[in-house]
Amino acid sequence: MRRRASLVLLAFAVFFAALAPLLRWYAYPRLAKIPPSEYQTAVLEASPATLLDYGTMQPRKVSKVSIVQTLRGNVPAAEKTGKATGRDVVVWDALSYVAGPDGKMVSKIPERYVFDAHSQDPVHAGGEHVDGDAVRRDGIEFKWPFLTEKRDYRYFDAQTRTSAPIHYKGTQNFRGLKVYYFEQTIPWTKVALPKTMPVEGVTPETVRKAGTSRWYSTKRMFWVEPTTGAPVNGQEIHKEELRGGTLLGDRDRVTVFSGHVKMREDYIRHTVDMVKSQRRLVLLLTAYLPWGFLILGMALLALALLLEARGRAARPPSAPAAPTPLSVAGRSV
Numbered sequence: 001m002r003r004r005a006s007l008v009l010l011a012f013a014v015f016f017a018a019l020a021p022l023l024r025w026y027a028y029p030r031l032a033k034i035p036p037s038e039y040q041t042a043v044l045e046a047s048p049a050t051l052l053d054y055g056t057m058q059p060r061k062v063s064k065v066s067i068v069q070t071l072r073g074n075v076p077a078a079e080k081t082g083k084a085t086g087r088d089v090v091v092w093d094a095l096s097y098v099a100g101p102d103g104k105m106v107s108k109i110p111e112r113y114v115f116d117a118h119s120q121d122p123v124h125a126g127g128e129h130v131d132g133d134a135v136r137r138d139g140i141e142f143k144w145p146f147l148t149e150k151r152d153y154r155y156f157d158a159q160t161r162t163s164a165p166i167h168y169k170g171t172q173n174f175r176g177l178k179v180y181y182f183e184q185t186i187p188w189t190k191v192a193l194p195k196t197m198p199v200e201g202v203t204p205e206t207v208r209k210a211g212t213s214r215w216y217s218t219k220r221m222f223w224v225e226p227t228t229g230a231p232v233n234g235q236e237i238h239k240e241e242l243r244g245g246t247l248l249g250d251r252d253r254v255t256v257f258s259g260h261v262k263m264r265e266d267y268i269r270h271t272v273d274m275v276k277s278q279r280r281l282v283l284l285l286t287a288y289l290p291w292g293f294l295i296l297g298m299a300l301l302a303l304a305l306l307l308e309a310r311g312r313a314a315r316p317p318s319a320p321a322a323p324t325p326l327s328v329a330g331r332s333v
Contacts, residue, residue, distance in 0.1 A: 006311065009304035017297030020290040028285040032146050033117035034090045036078040040071045042267050046238070046259025051100055054199040057247065059255040065106065067261060068097045071142065074112075081114060081126035088117035091126050092142070096158070098257075106257070107194045111158060113141055120145045120229065122156075130158045131195050138163040144229035146282060148180055155184055159191045159216045166220070174223050174232055175272045177279075184220040191216045212245030214256070227279045227286075232272050236261040 049065040052058070077091040094111040114126040122128070122137040129135055139154025155166035166184035173179070193204035193214050207214075216239070223233040240256040248254050263271075 006304040006307040009300045009307065013297045013300035013304060015297070016293040016300065020294040020297065023285060023293065024290040029118060031285060032282055033088055034115075034120070034143070036073050036075050036090050036117070038071065038073040038090070038092070042069045042234075042271070043067070043264045044069065044234070044236075044261045045264055046257075046261045049259030050255050050257065051106065052242070052254065052256045054197075054202065057249075057254065059258075062101045064101050065257065065259055065261075066099045068095075068099070070095045070097075077114075077126055081123065085123060085125055087123065089123050089126070090115055090117045094142070104198070105196075106198050108196055109158060109194060113137070115140075118146075130161055131192070133161065133192065135161050143231070144224050144226075146227070146229050147286065148224055148226040148229045150180060153182070155182075155220075157184075157186055157218075157220075159218075160186060160189050161192075166222070172223065175268070177225050177232060177272065177276065179223040179232060180226050182222045182224060186216070186218050186220070188215050188217045190214070207242075207245075207247065210245040210247045212242050212247045215241045215243055215253075225275045225279060227282050228275055230271070230275045230278065232275050233268055234263055 044067040045064055046067075047064040049062055050059050051062045051065060053060050071092045071094050074091040074093050078089050081091060082089040092111075092113040092115075094113060095108060096111075097108045098106040100106050109131050111130050112126070112128050114123045114128045115121060116123055120140055120143055122139070122141075124136055127134075128137060135156075137156045139156055141156040141158075144153065150168050150171070152165045152167045154163045156163045164184060164186065166182045169181045169183050171178060172181050190213055193207055195204060197203060197207075218239065219237040221235045222231045224231050237260050239258045241253045242248060242256055243253045
């Protein structure tokens with residue numbers, strides 16, 4: 001009976017020991033992915049800020065500028081692109097809407113971001129764009145990969161339509177979470193004017209005809225929870241200017257926007273709570289279950305060996321067999 005039990009335990013030990021690496025290296029890469037129907041909204045504020053009054057073309061101090069960032073999963077576009085590429089694809093239609101202290105629109109920039117649901121690598125299909133301009137992203141945007149590493153990544157900047165390194169600066173504790181802090185600085189760069197301008201009758205074309213160009217610089221900061229790759233906080237020290245042309249009169253440049261943009265407190269709390277729950281699911285596949293099954297397999301193996309050893313010790317020793325008599329020339333010896 002003990003021998004049968006030890007064999008059963010040995011079979012379960014082998015099963016759980018084999019299941020542990022399968023969960024980590026086979027199931028996890030296939031199960032951990034961004035759902036195509038994801039919907040997120042975040043509100044960031046610069047308080048106070050400097051904002052251009054287009055009526056007088058003079059910058060003025062304002063109490064607050066709000067930036068509402070929306071990410072909406074486009075399921076039909078994701079399914080279409082997935083069939084064309086043979087990959088699990090997510091399509092995010094994003095909108096960055098900037099409003100002044102009176103709630104009136106300052107600018108709005110739509111985007112389409114197409115990426116692999118598992119690795120977050122960009123997928124160059126499905127009409128990726130920024131403000132209607134076709135782009136070809138290199139690197140990540142909005143989200144880091146699952147199991148983020150302590151290294152630099154390439155991060156896409158929507159204003160310049162280019163990617164640049166975003167540098168890992170160290171590990172910190174943020175609201176009870178271990179996070180990686182990343183930082184990127186975009187130097188002053190000439191960028192496109194928004195297709196939608198805040199003044200009726202003023203278009204990017206009329207501004208360009210006046211010989212005026214838009215310039216931009218920012219210091220971008222993210223606090224990223226490494227297990228999920230989700231930023232739990234983000235800030236920017238953001239500056240924009242108009243330079244040259246007849247619109248500015250005798251001035252070489254004028255500030256369009258300047259401020260330290262920070263995520264609003266209620267959205268930080270909501271994001272941290274959401275990331276904590278998602279983090280448990282990822283850890284379940286990468287650590288809790290694999291290590292748990294491996295330890296269980298080793299424990300079952302030890303128990304099987306113990307039962308087998310006890311079974312051998314409990315068996316009575318068998319009596320030695322009687323010698324067989326020898327026969328020599330028909331006589332027994």
